[in-house]
Structures are given as structure tokens and as C-alpha cells.
Amino acid sequence: MNGPGQRQLRNETRDETGAKNMKYILLMSGTRAGIEGYHTWSKPDIEAHMAVLHRINKDLTASGEFVATQGLADPRDAKVVRGEKNGAPVTDGIFPESKEFLLGYWIVDVASSQRADAIAGRISAAPGPGGKPTNMPIEVRQFANHESKSD
Amino acid sequence: MKYMLMMNTMKTGQGVLAWPEKDLHAHIAFMIGLNKELQERGELVSAEGLSFPDQAKLVRAGNDGRPITDGVFPESKEFLAGFWIIDVDNPERAYAIAARISAAPGAGGRPLNMPVELRPVMSGPPQEMV
Numbered sequence: 001m002n003g004p005g006q007r008q009l010r011n012e013t014r015d016e017t018g019a020k021n022m023k024y025i026l027l028m029s030g031t032r033a034g035i036e037g038y039h040t041w042s043k044p045d046i047e048a049h050m051a052v053l054h055r056i057n058k059d060l061t062a063s064g065e066f067v068a069t070q071g072l073a074d075p076r077d078a079k080v081v082r083g084e085k086n087g088a089p090v091t092d093g094i095f096p097e098s099k100e101f102l103l104g105y106w107i108v109d110v111a112s113s114q115r116a117d118a119i120a121g122r123i124s125a126a127p128g129p130g131g132k133p134t135n136m137p138i139e140v141r142q143f144a145n146h147e148s149k150s151d
Numbered sequence: 152m153k154y155m156l157m158m159n160t161m162k163t164g165q166g167v168l169a170w171p172e173k174d175l176h177a178h179i180a181f182m183i184g185l186n187k188e189l190q191e192r193g194e195l196v197s198a199e200g201l202s203f204p205d206q207a208k209l210v211r212a213g214n215d216g217r218p219i220t221d222g223v224f225p226e227s228k229e230f231l232a233g234f235w236i237i238d239v240d241n242p243e244r245a246y247a248i249a250a251r252i253s254a255a256p257g258a259g260g261r262p263l264n265m266p267v268e269l270r271p272v273m274s275g276p277p278q279e280m281v
Binding site for chain 1: 156212213230231249250253264265266267272
């Protein structure tokens with residue numbers, strides 16, 4: 001079983017959670033070279049970074065906007081799979097140097113696109129080495145199956 | 152073992168809109184059937200489709216913490232079109248599910264054979280971050 005934070009909230013339960021009916025996914029990505037850079041951060045810098053991300057998750061839960069968050073394992077374990085003629089999987093682990101890998105994501109349920117941008121801005125401003133904001137770009141994407149609240 | 156299966160597309164991924172309606176319906180029916188089967192086996196954690204890349208934005212925090220949005224992406228950028236999070240017994244099962252997604256029917260009912268990116272999900276933050 002999965003924790004409540006990792007489960008999709010179905011439409012009929014949204015009202016109880018204070019959800020706002022516009023779902024966005026905030027994607028944090030990086031190239032393999034960029035990701036290696038994180039391994040050079042000092043322990044206090046990593047802890048300060050994680051503390052801010054935890055704080056953001058807590059705030060989103062309190063405001064009823066939190067749906068799910070997840071970190072992905074190192075891109076070294078990434079594979080690309082294609083189905084052969086008979087449907088058998090063909091796996092490959094070679095990616096172009098320029099490829100951006102997903103590091104992690106947040107799914108939020110908000111009242112406006114501006115609110116989604118503001119949350120992404122907070123994530124982007126999480127502290128990096130020396131406590132300076134990372135200002136890393138966060139991709140903001142709306143879910144395809146958004147419905148209007150009036151149904 | 153949790154995995155995220157990602158279906159990626161280039162900006163031209165809107166080509167699906169040019170498919171005949173019958174083919175689009177067959178594709179969607181396939182995906183709904185697959186999700187139902189994964190759910191019945193207790194392997195589906197979540198599955199979502201994203202809106203088209205023309206609505207994607209990149210957000211950075213300005214010096215004052217305010218969001219700065221940008222909608223310009225390199226031509227080569229891959230956009231996430233949709234994803235599945237599955238909870239399976241072994242990597243081989245994850246590969247098999249990814250292959251089924253890859254073989255989803257496209258225009259004319261032919262298998263798309265699209266690449267599906269497969270990534271292990273972290274069960275928790277790395278030890279040094281706790």
C-alpha cells in the first residue's frame with residue numbers, strides 16, 4: 001500500500017480536502033552532469049535544502065493543495081523500453097548527454113495557474129550551496145483531465 | 152518496487168490530434184483497459200496525462216522569491232506527455248508493462264512502439280538527507 005500523499009485523490013473526494021480543482025505537476029529536472037553537482041553539496045547545505053522542501057510540503061498540506069510528491073532514483077538506473085513486434089520489452093540505457101532527467105515532482109491542486117507558478121517559485125528559491133537560492137527552473141504543467149467545478 | 156513510466160513527446164506531439172477519431176478511441180480504450188488491469192492486480196499507484204506542451208511553463212524564483220515564468224523551450228526538449236507509477240515485484244514486470252504501453256495502437260491501429268522511460272522511484276530521501 002502507498003501513503004496517502006502518493007495516492008491520487010479522486011474527484012468525489014476533492015471537496016473534503018479543500019482542493020481547488022486545477023491540478024498541476026511541478027517537475028524538477030536536470031542533466032546527468034547537473035545532477036552529479038548535487039553530490040558535492042556539504043551536509044548542512046543539503047539539510048537546509050531538505051528543510052525548506054519539507055516546509056513547502058507542510059504548507060501545501062495545510063492549505064489543502066498538496067496531492068503528491070516523489071523523488072526519483074539516480075538517472076544511472078534509468079532505462080528506455082520499447083515493445084517489440086511480439087510485445088516483448090527491449091530495454092536500453094543509453095541517453096544523449098543533453099537529456100534532462102526528472103529528479104522529482106510535486107502534484108498540487110490549486111485555484112489558479114498563478115498559484116501554481118508561485119509554488120514553483122518557492123521550490124526554485126530553495127537554498128543551495130552556501131544557503132544561496134538554487135533558482136533552478138521548475139517546469140509547470142497542467143493535467144489533461146481537468147474538469148470544471150460546475151458539473 | 153516502485154517505478155515511474157514516462158511517455159515523452161517533442162513539441163510536435165500534438166500529431167495525435169490528426170489521427171482519425173476511430174484510431175484515437177482505440178488508443179484511449181487500450182490505455183483505459185491497461186490501467187484497469189494494473190489496478191486489479193494491485194500494481195497501479197497512479198496514472199495521469201498532461202496537457203499539451205504549448206501550455207508548459209518554466210518557473211524560476213527571482214531575487215525577491217517572486218516567480219518568473221517563461222514559455223520558451225529548446226526545440227530538442229522532450230516534454231512529459233503522461234506517466235504511470237507502478238508497484239511491482241521485480242524490474243522484469245516493470246519492463247513488461249512499459250513494453251505494453253509502448254505497443255499501444257496508433258494511427259491505423261499499428262503499434263506505436265514509442266520509447267517509454269522507466270525510472271525507479273525513491274522509497275525515501277537518501278540516508279544523508281534525512
